[in-house]
Amino acid sequence: MILNRRTPSIWVFGVDHDAIQLTWRLLAPGPLRLRVVEDDVDCDVTLQVDATPGAVLLTGLPSGRLLTVEASGASLAGPVRLLARTLAALPGEELCRIATVSDLHLGTEVFGHRGTIDDPFLHPDPHPVRCARAALGEAVAWGAEAIVAKGDLTNKGNPSEWRQYADLLAEVPVPVDGLPGNHDHGHPEARHALTPAEAAGAFGLSIAQPLTVRDLPGLRVLLIDTTRGGRHGGTLAPVLHDVMDAVAEADPAGGVLIALHHQLQPHRLPEGWPPGIGRDESASFLDLLGAAHPHVLVTSGHTHRHRRWGRAGVVVTQVGSTKDFPGVWAGYVVHEGGMRQIVRRTQAPDAIAWTDYSRVAAFGAWEHAAPGRLDARCFDIAWSRRHP
Template identity: 35%
Template sequence: MTATGCERSEEGIAHECSPMEAVRTTTIDVTTVTDSGAVVHVTPDAAGAAVVVHRIDGLEPESETVVELPDPTDPATVHQLVIRTLARPSGDRRCVFATVNDVHFGELGAGQIDDLEQGPIRRAAPGAEPYPEVMNRSAVAEMQAIDPDAVIVKGDLSLDGAEEEWAAFEKCYREPFGDLLHVVRGNHDSYRHQDAYAGDQRIDLPGITIALLDTAIPGATTGNITSEQIEWLDALAAEATNPVITMGHHQQWIAGTSADPTESRRSDDYFGLHPDASDRLDEVCARRTSILAYTAGHTHRHRVRTMTRSGAPSIEVGCTKDFPGTWAEYRVFDGGIMQVVHRMSSPEALAWSEPCRALYSDFGVDYGSYALGALTDRCFVIPLR
């Protein structure tokens, strides 16, 4: 959110101000919350000032704590944040795994739509390292720090499925994670009918089974889950002894969950999973209560909706390559799964991602709000069903 001196938001930010102070803007984002802590990113109002990262630890689960942070450009101004921690699922912690999506190796212009000149379009400075390399290297370093049992990449590894783009992806991700890495393609990886990274995958970890679905339609931007894939998922969920979480690249179509008519209308051209496939996914989730959720990428946003028949959550995780520049951690307990979205916080990642808030503004889009979503869209507990 943007604190203008005397406002309060759902993120829990409030502070006192005078009328003069109200013209200043310091952007304060509670980007991550867990059962024991939080991460806050503070962007000073001074042009070009670096983002300040605050890590708050040692909190109690399912509790509220007031935290005071000085303004980076005016220490006399103090921002008060009410941090609300998540409940910790019951039982033992069984494993932890990480995901990324929309990493886009080979991309040269963030915010560019087709050949349109509107933007703004951000590019790396001449001679500088390509920004997908910067952002993904930071994601890998942060994921390594949690020692994951698996790393799942949910599509759009590349800009156009070029061999050199996939090679850059493999160098960044395969070398550090090896057999822990599981990858499925997205639409950017199959524009020219490529078949690398194709096919559904079953990934068994302690306490959880992951059903990774190939939702790409070669040559198209839209997605699908065929009847054969649904049969595969149904059989997997029927025999699995652990809870199941499904993952794929394209987001689900769910009637009545958006005020945007292009999203609400049932259409063969829906930008995510075809409505028929979306309904089939909901139906199998209703039939197999071992399936806890479906989580996707593709939209470059953080959002959680509820499936119509099953009531299972349908989750979208933002992209790695620009604002806010994220990856997702899943902590698996006997009594549920905690999703924790992290914003990459290396200085070089923040220097790139922060100005990307303004992408697509020429189209009247508030990309910062769209991409970040609410805190409850990023960090939450997925219960057993």
């Protein structure tokens, strides 16, 4: 089990090549001053905070630097110093940006293994809707040219839930491709559930059936349906040959981003619930990917946690849900010489208030298990082969 370790009031959640995202809770109302102490860095901002959770992005920072951010003000008992290293600048020009969201679970009203955590906030939109809307909006504002939604788009596959998903996408000004999760294949309690294929036809949605391939400058994106009807775990077997053909045909000087719902398991026993794609199948898949292309990143959802590992030169990540702690979206920036993953907490007040409240799941362990390590959320991958 990987645990997140942080200070109880304010901590570093994410880094980029030129930015640091700080997040907090339990601050007293009043001014909060955030200052980079290094003399050659001009970053000094003051915010007014209240007693609610929040987050802020400090921008304009130098790349590849270990920086000290001092937090002070009436909202803190005394100055707090936080260390964070910005990511290195990737070689070459930026070619494209793409964002992902995972595990929207539109239609649910509660959280926790037994559904015991209710939304205490008087908001006209249920928490999955307002969190997904905020995450999508922040990803677009960041510069995403396309968005991938990595499954569990709905909670039970009901027509009303699929309509909510379609309505959200209608607000997004960039293309959104989705792939199914196990929850999207209905539930014994679902009322007239639609399969993902039926929902795609009824609402004009782009959903992998079972494979969608998109080409962006410097990047081939594959969305793969790994679901098995009626089961929590997944498999790649039905589409493996088509996937490997698409990977082998990608430009070897660029990158390949593979989006799944089910996580690839590095061990024979899963790291807690839910199960993903078994270790043997995962290892075989990664060995094939590593032999087929030099620059592959596989990203999944399903666990609502953040993890990073690798095999055969392939980087594997899990990214958390939009709708529960810590409440995130992920961005991928492709350069001529590499790719960067960044994960950001959704900062909208009506979203972060709920996602922070949901940290109490699993008897309070969720706030430590879900975020994972900072270097599992934000990192660079330099290509071994460069554009001429």
